[in-house]
Each structure stands twice: as C-alpha cells, then as structure tokens.
Amino acid sequence: MTDFFRIAWLVMRKDLTIEVRSREILYTTLFFAMSCVLVFAFSFVKEGRALDDAAAGILWIAIAFSGTLALGRTFERERHAETLRALMMAPADRPAIYLGKLMGVLVLMAVVELIVVPLVGVMFQAPLLAHPFQLLALLATGTLGFAAVGTLFAAMLGRARSRDVLLPVLLYPITVPVIIAGVRGTAALFQAEVDEPMVRTWVAMLVFFDAVFVTLALWTFEPVMTE
Amino acid sequence: MDFTRLTLSDVSRNFGRRRALARVSFDCDAGEIVGLLGPNGAGKSTLLGILATLVAPSSGEVRYGEHTAREAGAELRRRIGLLAHDLHLYPELTAGENLEFFGRLYGVRDARARVAGWLERAGLGDRRDDPVSGFSRGMRQRLALERALLHDPRLVLLDEPFTGLDDGATFALVERLRGLKAKGCLVLLATHDLETVEGLVDRVAVLREGRLVEMAGGGGSLRERFRAVTR
Structure with a gap:
C-alpha cells in the first residue's frame, strides 16, 4: 500500500515540477476562468445587483471549463513523447499512476479556484466568508468528482485523434450530476438566509458521487489503458 | 519474478x-x-x-x-526495459531529473545517488542539470537508452x-x-x-x-x- 501512494506521489510531484517550470497550464486555465467570470458578470449584474443564483452557476461553469482545459493540457504533455506509455510500463499498480495524475490535476484546479472564487465573490457580491467551511466542502467534493472522471477520460483519449473535441463531449454528460449538485449547494449557501440542511444534503450527494467515480476510475483505469 | x-x-x-x-x-x-x-x-x-x-x-x-x-x-x-521510437522522456525536466524519476518509479535503490553513474554511461555526465528539450536527437537517444536499462x-x-x-x-x-x-x-x-x-x-x-x-x-x-x- 505504501508503494501505491509512493508512486502516486512521485507522479504528482513530477507533474507539478513540470508545471512550476512552464506555468503553461496554470496561466491559460486561470486566464480562461477569469475571462469567463468577467464576461458573465457584465451580463448578470445589473445596477450592482446580481441575478439570483447566478454566482453559483458562473462559479461552477468557470471551474468546469478551466478544469477541462487543464485536463487536456496535462495529458497532451504525456502524449508528446508518449511518456504515458512509459508510466504504464512501470512496475507499479496502474491505478497508482491514475491517482498521481488526479492529484496533480486537483492541485492545479485548486490554485485556479483560489483566484476565481474570490473574484466571483467580488463581482457578484457573494457572501463567501459567511460559511467558509461549507463552501470549502462543496468546492473540494465537487472538484474531486469532476477531476476523477476527467482524469480517466483524458488518459483514455490520449491516443485518439479528436481528443480535444471528445473530452468535453464525454465528460460533461457524465459529470452533470456533480455540476448540478455543486451549483445547487453553492446557491443554497449564497442565499440571504442560508438553507443549511440543503447545503449538507448536496455535500453528502457530492461525497457519494466522489466515492462512486473514484472507485470506478481506479477499477477501470488498468483495462482501459491497455491498448 | x-x-x-x-x-x-x-x-x-x-x-x-x-x-x-x-x-x-x-x-x-x-x-x-x-x-x-x-x-x-x-x-x-x-x-x-x-x-x-x-x-x-x-x-x-x-x-x-x-x-x-x-x-x-x-x-x-x-x-522489462523498452526503448521505443518515441523516447519516453520529459523535455521540461533535466537529464538528471528524468533518470531519477524513472529510477524511483522502478523502485531502484538510491536512485538519486546513482544518477551520476547513469549519466556518465550515457556520455552526458556534464549535462545533468540541462533540460532535455535542449538536447539533440542523439543525446536524447542515449539518455532514453539509459532510462530503459536503469533497472537491470x-x-x-x-x-x-x-x-x-x-x-x-x-x-x-x-x-x-x-x-x-x-x-x-x-x-x-x-x-x-x-x-x-x-x-x-x-x-x-x-x-x-x-x-x-x-x-x-x-x-x-x-x-x-x-x-x-x-x-
């Protein structure tokens, strides 16, 4: 078991070392997510007041779109010199490779959220600090569910010709429950009077999705990666 | 086995x-x-x-x-050691980092300490800290061969x-x-x-x-x- 996590850690550290050096994924996803929020802010904020629930929807759209970009670029790097095949050749449990890639994507998405969430708070006057731990729980569980499926599909599509088109086509329908739970939970949290039982219900739903998606992804990674 | x-x-x-x-x-x-x-x-x-x-x-x-x-x-x-046509090296990492990463991935003991020896064998002893993206095809080929063989x-x-x-x-x-x-x-x-x-x-x-x-x-x-x- 320790070897499993050692391999996952190695893969994640390698991905982050490359990203710290190039900053390519971070800058592009951040720019994309911020543009998304700003454009929607011009549409949905009138006379200093945002439309009901708009902040929650925009936040999760920005997370999903920028996450897709990060997933695509992360695996494009592995495709460039076929290094994903080298990882598959390693004498390690292949799910450990998946876990390492997933953790790398999660760190990147977390950094983007660190900038985008306050931006949404400012542009849409969303009460971010009213219930910070519940917001954190929604973001963490929602991001994990989205990235868990995304990492599996991005790895699977690594050798497909139309991978850039296919990734969102496959990813969004399957992660719709995660996005909806994220949006509804965040909307409940951003209301003037917070509906705490509702927030807890959506967080519980996201935890359930995470458990299902991560388990399925770990289980199917080895067979889907064998050509 | x-x-x-x-x-x-x-x-x-x-x-x-x-x-x-x-x-x-x-x-x-x-x-x-x-x-x-x-x-x-x-x-x-x-x-x-x-x-x-x-x-x-x-x-x-x-x-x-x-x-x-x-x-x-x-x-x-x-x-099994494989040297494929695509060289399975990360261009953003240095020669030393590539070998150390794969050494650890294969569970080679003291991978970091052995990197110098591997690079010497590849004729790249003085390029340890250079990113692979700056290497010629021949240099990459030699490095990739070491990567394929480092776990005996x-x-x-x-x-x-x-x-x-x-x-x-x-x-x-x-x-x-x-x-x-x-x-x-x-x-x-x-x-x-x-x-x-x-x-x-x-x-x-x-x-x-x-x-x-x-x-x-x-x-x-x-x-x-x-x-x-x-x-």
Whole structure:
C-alpha cells in the first residue's frame, strides 16, 4: 500500500515540477476562468445587483471549463513523447499512476479556484466568508468528482485523434450530476438566509458521487489503458 | 519474478479491420539477441508493444517463462526495459531529473545517488542539470537508452536504437548490447541498420505485412537476406 501512494506521489510531484517550470497550464486555465467570470458578470449584474443564483452557476461553469482545459493540457504533455506509455510500463499498480495524475490535476484546479472564487465573490457580491467551511466542502467534493472522471477520460483519449473535441463531449454528460449538485449547494449557501440542511444534503450527494467515480476510475483505469 | 525464456504462440493483433500481426510464433532464450527486421509497417513496433505488455494481442499468447503478462502483472514489468521510437522522456525536466524519476518509479535503490553513474554511461555526465528539450536527437537517444536499462531488465526491447547516434555512440551501443547478452539478458531489437547489427544478432526474425516470413541465424549478409525475403 505504501508503494501505491509512493508512486502516486512521485507522479504528482513530477507533474507539478513540470508545471512550476512552464506555468503553461496554470496561466491559460486561470486566464480562461477569469475571462469567463468577467464576461458573465457584465451580463448578470445589473445596477450592482446580481441575478439570483447566478454566482453559483458562473462559479461552477468557470471551474468546469478551466478544469477541462487543464485536463487536456496535462495529458497532451504525456502524449508528446508518449511518456504515458512509459508510466504504464512501470512496475507499479496502474491505478497508482491514475491517482498521481488526479492529484496533480486537483492541485492545479485548486490554485485556479483560489483566484476565481474570490473574484466571483467580488463581482457578484457573494457572501463567501459567511460559511467558509461549507463552501470549502462543496468546492473540494465537487472538484474531486469532476477531476476523477476527467482524469480517466483524458488518459483514455490520449491516443485518439479528436481528443480535444471528445473530452468535453464525454465528460460533461457524465459529470452533470456533480455540476448540478455543486451549483445547487453553492446557491443554497449564497442565499440571504442560508438553507443549511440543503447545503449538507448536496455535500453528502457530492461525497457519494466522489466515492462512486473514484472507485470506478481506479477499477477501470488498468483495462482501459491497455491498448 | 524472473524468466529465461520468451515464447510467442500464434500472436495476432488487429487494429480495427487492419491486421498488424498475424499468427507470429517464435521463442528465444536468455543470452540471445534477436533482430526484428522488416519494411515499414511490417508490425515490428506492434510486436515490441505486445512484448512490453502495452498492447494486448487480439489472439495468441506470449509467455515470459511460465507466466503470461496477465498472470505476472506489475512484477513482470520490473523485468522489462523498452526503448521505443518515441523516447519516453520529459523535455521540461533535466537529464538528471528524468533518470531519477524513472529510477524511483522502478523502485531502484538510491536512485538519486546513482544518477551520476547513469549519466556518465550515457556520455552526458556534464549535462545533468540541462533540460532535455535542449538536447539533440542523439543525446536524447542515449539518455532514453539509459532510462530503459536503469533497472537491470531481463528482457530488453529496442525499437530503432541506433537512430541519431554518431559513430562513437553506435559503437558504444553495440558494445553495451554485447554486455547485456553476456549478462544473460534477452534482447529483441527492431532496426533498419542492418550493417550495424551484422555479427551482433544471434538470430533474425523477418516480418512482412504482419507475418513472420523468416526466422534464422544471424550470420551472413543481412541486407541480401532481407532483400530476398521482402522482395
């Protein structure tokens, strides 16, 4: 078991070392997510007041779109010199490779959220600090569910010709429950009077999705990666 | 796990409707170098992919000693080293970081301490901290060879290992392969550099359109025999 996590850690550290050096994924996803929020802010904020629930929807759209970009670029790097095949050749449990890639994507998405969430708070006057731990729980569980499926599909599509088109086509329908739970939970949290039982219900739903998606992804990674 | 014999029985592989390999059967033993020859698209890289456990055969079976890849799992991959046509190196990382990463991935003890020795053997001792993106094809090829061999594999699979190498590096590689043979490694190399491998390979397997058309000793002019078989 320790070897499993050692391999996952190695893969994640390698991905982050490359990203710290190039900053390519971070800058592009951040720019994309911020543009998304700003454009929607011009549409949905009138006379200093945002439309009901708009902040929650925009936040999760920005997370999903920028996450897709990060997933695509992360695996494009592995495709460039076929290094994903080298990882598959390693004498390690292949799910450990998946876990390492997933953790790398999660760190990147977390950094983007660190900038985008306050931006949404400012542009849409969303009460971010009213219930910070519940917001954190929604973001963490929602991001994990989205990235868990995304990492599996991005790895699977690594050798497909139309991978850039296919990734969102496959990813969004399957992660719709995660996005909806994220949006509804965040909307409940951003209301003037917070509906705490509702927030807890959506967080519980996201935890359930995470458990299902991560388990399925770990289980199917080895067979889907064998050509 | 370890093994000293590799056995292929009726191995076929289809990609959609295209048959890349058709009922290929042969075996080889430790301490043997087998040359895989054939024109472009003959199925050499597919065969190496199957032997490396990256590609599953559509039918037939590969046995590593007593085991199949499915039975042996990750432990089998510890005994296989692959130098593919794509070099499996991260261009953003330095030469040292690449070798250290793969050394650790393969569970090599003291990987960081051994990096200097590996780089020295690749003739890149003074380029440890340089990113691989700045290397020439030949330098990358030498580094990728070290990456493929750093865990002392039993089965060594090489796809066009002489690509981009100058005369000195080619000579060093030939000597290295002789060393691997003496150590009891089982080496399969796919190449078009027939003159270079003459006298080096013990046997040649000639593939054409996915079929094994000749399996014979490595003596004589490989160029003439290759032409005769693939004409």
